[in-house]
Amino acid sequence: MTPTETDARTEFQRAEERTAHNYHPLPVVVQHAEGAWMTDVAGTRYLDLLAGYSALNFGHGHPELTRVAREQLEQLTLTSRAFVHDRFADFCAALGDLCGKDLVLPMNTGAEAVETAIKVARKWGYEVKGVPPGRAKILVMTGNFHGRTTTVVGFSDDPDAHNGFGPFTPGFQAVTYGDLAAVEAAIDEDTVAVLLEPIQGEGGVVIPPDDFLPGVRELCTRHDVLMVADEIQSGLGRTGRTFACDHSDVVPDVYVLGKALGGGIIPVSAVVADRDVLSVLRPGQHGSTFGGNPLACAVGAAVVQLLGTGEPQRRATELGVVLRERLEAMVGHGVLDVRVRGLWAGVDIDPTVGTGRDVCEALMARGVLAKDTHGSTIRLAPPLVVSEEDLGWGLDQLAAVVGG
Template sequence: MTTLPDLDRRTADLIDLDERFSTHNYHPLPVVIAEADGAWVTDVEGRPHLDLLAGYSALNFGHRHPELVRAATEQLGRVTLTSRAFHHDQLGLFCRELAELTGTEMVLPMNTGAEAVESALKVARKWAYRVKGVPAERAEIVVAADNFHGRTTTLVSFSTDDAARADYGPYTPGFVTVPYGDAEALAGAITERTAAVLVEPIQGEAGVVVPPDGYLTEARRLCDEAGALLIADEIQSGLARTGTVFALDHEHVTADLYTLGKALGGGIVPVSAVVGRADVLGVLRPGEHGSTFGGNPLACAVGRAVVRLLSTGEFQQRATSLGAHLHTRLSGLLGHGVAAVRGRGLWAGVDLEPGGPTGRQASEALLRRGVLCKETHGHTLRIAPPLVVEEADLDRGIDALAQVVGAAPR
């Protein structure tokens, strides 16, 4: 049960229903959201809250962006699902437009981010056997410690987070884990059996951890040298969150495969994809991989609207300019309840000083001030507002955080 004792009756009743009838695999804050628009949500009691989480980047364009709602509504009136047993009039357009936006050659549409990563791993292994010549069943994929790529059995097999991994074995073999950001360790892990290196350009769940300058460039060089693929998981970091289409773009590095999700569905429907080289994705043949809902007409229509929004560059620019403001404001809290600030664009990880509130306590205190945020790993807050947020609202959120950590008058 929630630690806040002063819940309104309707809120308490709805939370009680959740706790009685839904599995306890999440620990949500004690707020029940009923409506949302832009960067703001309204709870069942009619109270507004500033959203500084944006669905872990799934809501990059805000809640109910009118262009995305329009695309979904129009498609709902036409056709929503055919399965891939038939062609439909949105799939080819979506794949072409997404490939053009991302500078890639081919698109494998799926539904969730975890499905996209699983698909990329399958493709990388098949490519290693069919193209690179790795002996059967011997392919390895190098991954980074403290990663988060999803929660399927295979993906938690190479997680280093006990909460995500414990008690789900036996685990899928074929993964080699090295410290994140350590190019020397990465070089030592790559062998002739390496099919791919899978990396988040910025680690989100770990606390918005940015690797050292040059690390991603060196990862690209090492993959080229070894004839291995570089797979960039851009599910949280991509699609304008850091100020560019891909976070990898900040180092002018190109991956062989990218995994996309979250914001690709505009916060309306689950949409994910693997995008990349045609000679790599082209190893798949009919019947070897698929998804009933992957690339469905509704998902493609929404995805096309997302691509149109990104094609203007407006959201990349907003993430850049507002991100600079965000990091300037957060840096002003260093030494005043905040121990460290990391991130890029409109994305930040804020480590709270020992002796102050925990991440959970800070999140609950922010909730009481009308600001929604969420902790990770006990002492870190993740801040990722929708890219439509206004500077004044961003200031309101940071002012509330300053009060919570004791850096400003209450």
């Protein structure tokens, strides 16, 4: 029997009936994907302009990444960190070199890596900086998104993420994102870290003022505070550079990485820093059963190798010019504002056109998949392998939807 749209709707309804509603997905049921395109159970093709929130920077089914994964599946998938496996050293060395740092602590998910970075920063504050026990403070930013653990949502100002999940972990102070004076005023002798996203992805691809990241770097150095950069969405080629911090010539003390590090195949994350930071952890103080497993290390090392060619970064830069020019032409024609860095954009929809969700549903009907955030904004993050022709076609559909 040939699948039909009715079959697709039935599959979607079955999923909705047996799933906790922590997401509000578009009514599409994907069955196959390759490169920048996905196909649903009814055979309808869609251009993917989300790329799994940057987890699919290298596209669906990248041939080199899937080859490495298949080969590793036949060799060894898990040992736990009770033992060392033959892919571990290569992955840690390659990722450390990519970041210019001494040590790598592999984890699984982005939220787990953020939690790890928080623990490391506190431990460093007590053992290295000399903050009195129980007084370590971490500065965070308004509009932040670092995951959805109870610790992280405690310092989120998104009511959906925050409300109803307390009591929350103390030790965090929020300051206005992009406001260097606010950061400086909040730093005191108990401050151990400033945790920030170089570009706020969930917030709508919010780019701070040019002097913000260099200024935070200088303040952290001057006050002996760790600068912790959450590059889970912004890193690994998305913005046209290996890391979003590179655009400001800033090197943080700690990189928090995830999403694209797993090549769209397996969850892989990591905290990367120099020895004087990560060496504060000793056996028994932190761990992860699946963190740094052989399959993850094999895929992660292949991702680092791809980035080492510079090709993903180059494509993001070149196609980012197309993305920026096309989106800026829509401002005043159904779009209020756009923010673009590399192949990543936040698009603020004119409310007279509809909500971000309305626009995403209209795009889906035209064969394009994107995601809304904060009501009136949609995020565009195509796989870096998307062709210029396909990207242009997808933007044509957006222009038609918003009336631009």
